[in-house]
Amino acid sequence: MTTPVNSGTTALLTDHYELTMLQAALHSGAASRRAVFEVFARHLPHGRRYGVVAGTGRLLDALERFRFGPAELSFLRDNRIVDETTLQFLSSYRFAGNVWGYAEGDVYFPGSPILVVEGTFAESVLLETVVLSVLNHDCAVASAASRMVTAAGGPGPGGTAAGSLPVVSWEADEEQGGS
DSSP states (O other): OOOOOOOSOOTTSSOHHHHHHHHHHHHHTOTTSEEEEEEOOSOOOTTOOOEEOOOHHHHHHHHHTOOOOHHHHHHHHHTTOSOHHHHHHHHTOOOOSEEEEOOTTOEEOTTSOSEEEEEEHHHHHTTHHHHHHHHHHHHHHHHHHHHHHHHTTOBOGGGOBGGGOOOOOOOOOGGGTTO
């Protein structure tokens, strides 16, 4: 098994599942179909009323660097992760779709689409892991920081006074353990 070099690309911040989905789509003819993927929180941890969007700039930078160069292609080939048809597709991969969503610092609630990725199935499916990794981490940090500022008596989300926030409640999802 070979190990990829760190070439500055974010392409291997995907997982085997997405590469397998791409390979299947290339063989079935579904690769060029239009696809829309929405990123949203199903629920928030118990007692939390909102989340704060963060990481959009870092994510856009990661998408710009999402390329499969010779080292990444060699790694995928040497480890038999994908076939030659998929390697050929990856060698010229460039995301040409659209990404849009909430702005950095916006408040979000469960079920609301934080980010939308539109493009062909083949170009969009590869981005799932990098998108979720960046947004899950950065939104969690920003949300925690916002709760700390509010708890300390500072301005709440959107710069409003903490005491003027409307009360929003919902039940924790028992099936997911309330987290």
